[in-house]
Amino acid sequence: MKCDRLVGRLRRLNWPAQLGLAALVVAVAAGALWVGGTILAPDDRIWARIQSERVLRVATDASYPPFSAVGPDGALYGLDVDLANALGDRLGVTVRIENITYDALLQALASERADLVISAFVADLNQLDDAAYSDPYFVAGLRAVVPHDDPGELDSLAPWTWAQARVLGVEYGSMGDVLSRQWARRVAGLTVERYETAADALDALLAGEVTAVLVDAVTAHAIVGAQDAVRLSGPTLDPEPYVIATGARSPQLLREVNRILAELEADGTLSALRQKHLGMDD
Amino acid sequence: MDELNTWRTRSRKPLNVLARVAVLATVLLAMPRAVLPPLEVGPQQAVETQHPITCTHTRLTDEVEPWKILRTLELVREMGAPTVVEYFPWAYYEPEAGLYDFAAAELRIDLAANQGVGVIARLGGIVPSWARPQNADGTPGPDTFLPEEHFPDFADFVAAFVERFDGRLAAIILWNEPNIALEWGFRRPDPEAYTRLIRLAADRAHAADPDLIVLAGALAPTLEPEGSDLALNDLVFLERMYAAGAAEVLDGLAVHAYGLSFPPDDPPAPDALNFRRVELVREVMARYGEGEAPIYVTEMGWNDSPRWTRAVRPGVRIDYTIAALAYAEAHWANVPAVCIWAFRYPAPQRSYGDYFTLVTPEFVRKPIYDAVRAWAVEDLWP
Numbered sequence: 001m002k003c004d005r006l007v008g009r010l011r012r013l014n015w016p017a018q019l020g021l022a023a024l025v026v027a028v029a030a031g032a033l034w035v036g037g038t039i040l041a042p043d044d045r046i047w048a049r050i051q052s053e054r055v056l057r058v059a060t061d062a063s064y065p066p067f068s069a070v071g072p073d074g075a076l077y078g079l080d081v082d083l084a085n086a087l088g089d090r091l092g093v094t095v096r097i098e099n100i101t102y103d104a105l106l107q108a109l110a111s112e113r114a115d116l117v118i119s120a121f122v123a124d125l126n127q128l129d130d131a132a133y134s135d136p137y138f139v140a141g142l143r144a145v146v147p148h149d150d151p152g153e154l155d156s157l158a159p160w161t162w163a164q165a166r167v168l169g170v171e172y173g174s175m176g177d178v179l180s181r182q183w184a185r186r187v188a189g190l191t192v193e194r195y196e197t198a199a200d201a202l203d204a205l206l207a208g209e210v211t212a213v214l215v216d217a218v219t220a221h222a223i224v225g226a227q228d229a230v231r232l233s234g235p236t237l238d239p240e241p242y243v244i245a246t247g248a249r250s251p252q253l254l255r256e257v258n259r260i261l262a263e264l265e266a267d268g269t270l271s272a273l274r275q276k277h278l279g280m281d282d
Numbered sequence: 283m284d285e286l287n288t289w290r291t292r293s294r295k296p297l298n299v300l301a302r303v304a305v306l307a308t309v310l311l312a313m314p315r316a317v318l319p320p321l322e323v324g325p326q327q328a329v330e331t332q333h334p335i336t337c338t339h340t341r342l343t344d345e346v347e348p349w350k351i352l353r354t355l356e357l358v359r360e361m362g363a364p365t366v367v368e369y370f371p372w373a374y375y376e377p378e379a380g381l382y383d384f385a386a387a388e389l390r391i392d393l394a395a396n397q398g399v400g401v402i403a404r405l406g407g408i409v410p411s412w413a414r415p416q417n418a419d420g421t422p423g424p425d426t427f428l429p430e431e432h433f434p435d436f437a438d439f440v441a442a443f444v445e446r447f448d449g450r451l452a453a454i455i456l457w458n459e460p461n462i463a464l465e466w467g468f469r470r471p472d473p474e475a476y477t478r479l480i481r482l483a484a485d486r487a488h489a490a491d492p493d494l495i496v497l498a499g500a501l502a503p504t505l506e507p508e509g510s511d512l513a514l515n516d517l518v519f520l521e522r523m524y525a526a527g528a529a530e531v532l533d534g535l536a537v538h539a540y541g542l543s544f545p546p547d548d549p550p551a552p553d554a555l556n557f558r559r560v561e562l563v564r565e566v567m568a569r570y571g572e573g574e575a576p577i578y579v580t581e582m583g584w585n586d587s588p589r590w591t592r593a594v595r596p597g598v599r600i601d602y603t604i605a606a607l608a609y610a611e612a613h614w615a616n617v618p619a620v621c622i623w624a625f626r627y628p629a630p631q632r633s634y635g636d637y638f639t640l641v642t643p644e645f646v647r648k649p650i651y652d653a654v655r656a657w658a659v660e661d662l663w664p
Contacts, residue, residue, distance in 0.1 A: 022307060022308065022311050023304040023305075023307050023308050024304075026303055026304055026307035027301075027303060027304045027307075061591070063591040064589060064591070102589075102590060102591065102634070120589060122589070122632045122633060123632055124631065124632055124633050125631075125632055126631060126633075135286075136286055137286070138286075139285050139286060140588075140589075171595070171596060171597070172596060172597035172600075172649065173586065173595070173596025173597045173599060173600050173648070173649045173650060174586075174596045177596070177649050178642070178646060178648050178649065181649070182646065194597075196595070196597055197595060216588050218588075235285055236285060239285075240632065241286075265286070
């Protein structure tokens with residue numbers, strides 16, 4: 001009966017009061033969840049082991065230069081390798097890097113064979129039961145490259161406007177080709193030239209055969225870093241941020257990884273690594 | 283790199299979070315109940331094709347909105363593919379033992395029929411929780427783990443499915459890739475046990491529809507040796523299946539034929555994983571008197587991810603895919619369908635798997651889609 005009376009009183013409230021009350025109830029519940037989640041967070045066994053053994057185990061698929069690859073001497077090299085070592089330095093632990101095929105990287109986390117995956121890895125949202133993901137350290141995707149004196153700037157909200165009246169070079173069949181076909185349906189005067197590889201498209205830009213190219217970000221940064229005559233235009237399209245993966249039940253380790261990534265970004269270490277391996281100027 | 287900042291997690295101040303939750307709750311409370319417009323299905327369509335071998339594996343299983351299912355099948359028809367393979371996980375259709383709910387399958391098969399597209403139904407995969415073994419903590423075990431005492435339950439499901447869609451299926455496939463532990467409950471693959479499963483299921487399927495083509499689950503191409511806990515070489519697994527009597531109940535085989543980084547005419551060899559490995563499968567079949575039985579290539583293709591080491595360049599992928607379809611058509615007898623994996627995913631996977639598809643989740647046709655369509659419908663080569 002008391003419950004009926006309470007419901008009756010609630011019904012007599014005007015709608016702003018009802019909404020305010022609902023918001024208050026939700027806010028209190030969310031606060032309780034947040035506090036509870038903090039207090040009841042599971043122990044991070046992986047972090048505890050790293051602390052006790054002073055070893056950080058990193059899995060990488062060393063088949064993707066300039067991020068991770070095997071050199072002629074058999075040693076691993078690349079941005080991901082340097083990043084793993086930088087993380088180890090900041091944590092004050094020894095880093096052991098294992099070369100694992102790409103398909104098995106997350107399994108290495110799930111089976112606790114590795115503590116981290118650093119491997120030009122794009123967050124796999126289908127695997128959230130097994131993995132958690134850091135802030136990104138590089139954004140892959142598509143970049144537009146133009147001659148240095150090109151007056152326009154690609155706008156990601158209306159890229160077809162930028163593309164109007166251009167001769168755009170793309171790799172045949174690539175996502176750049178997909179986008180350029182979409183733009184060509186929206187604007188007049190866009191000519192698309194298709195090349196066998198992204199490098200061929202960039203060569204065509206340097207030769208003046210096209211007025212812009214749309215290629216993958218890694219290739220774009222490499223050419224812009226090496227050639228003063230061209231520059232990037234606008235933001236990354238169809239972005240794919242590269243992240244570090246931890247096990248899903250390693251919240252402390254993930255926090256530490258994010259903290260150190262922020263440090264490395266702030267003090268210029270990450271910027272230097274991107275410059276060293278990708279020829280990239282931030 | 284300023285762009286990275288847009289992707290970074292912001293500091294999670296409690297008040298900030300609470301304010302957002304409160305605003306969201308308010309909006310949700312004030313929002314009227316969403317009503318989807320009824321799906322408008324047009325008149326009966328027919329597939330126009332010059333190469334009816336063209337087929338693709340759709341992924342409508344996890345597609346929620348009916349208009350997206352219809353749009354997918356319209357694009358399949360326009361591409362000139364008269365057949366699709368679609369997956370019907372057991373657990374989705376029999377949530378409780380003996381309680382079947384085929385509404386979702388009905389929608390998919392009806393819309394395919396409206397577009398003039400035949401459906402090869404892949405049955406199995408996810409085992410209902412009631413048929414799985416329990417973990418030590420009482421939770422259901424791996425979702426691909428089917429204990430032998432529940433084999434008859436799977437056969438019951440197959441029979442119920444076939445009865446429901448009697449005469450409306452191009453073929454059925456029993457299970458998927460049973461030669462890898464991932465698809466066999468994380469146990470060591472067991473060809474004899476799998477054969478006992480399909481003997482039960484195929485008999486029930488044929489009893490329900492004697493004209494139905496019943497195919498064994500396609501095996502994953504792999505070179506894993508006997509004794510491996512991960513997988514078993516597909517040719518060895520197949521040999522043991524036939525030795526255990528699989529041929530007595532099957533009408534043909536489903537086969538997976540990925541090209542990886544090799545061209546489609548790369549010659550077959552027992553230690554090579556390539557598109558023409560299908561020819562080695564045919565040799566095994568012939569040894570057991572099944573040399574004339576149909577082979578349906580229910581998954582094939584190349585990947586053009588810039589990140590995956592077994593991928594090829596996008597333009598090469600297009601060339602290889604068309605060449606493979608043409609090769610199968612010209613050289614392989616009794617191969618009614620070669621199905622490209624995969625037509626489209628409902629959502630991006632954010633992994634190299636996205637680079638197997640022909641159409642993006644947003645229904646943007648990739649250049650490979652246009653190339654397959656040009657070949658199948660107009661007989662034009664890229």
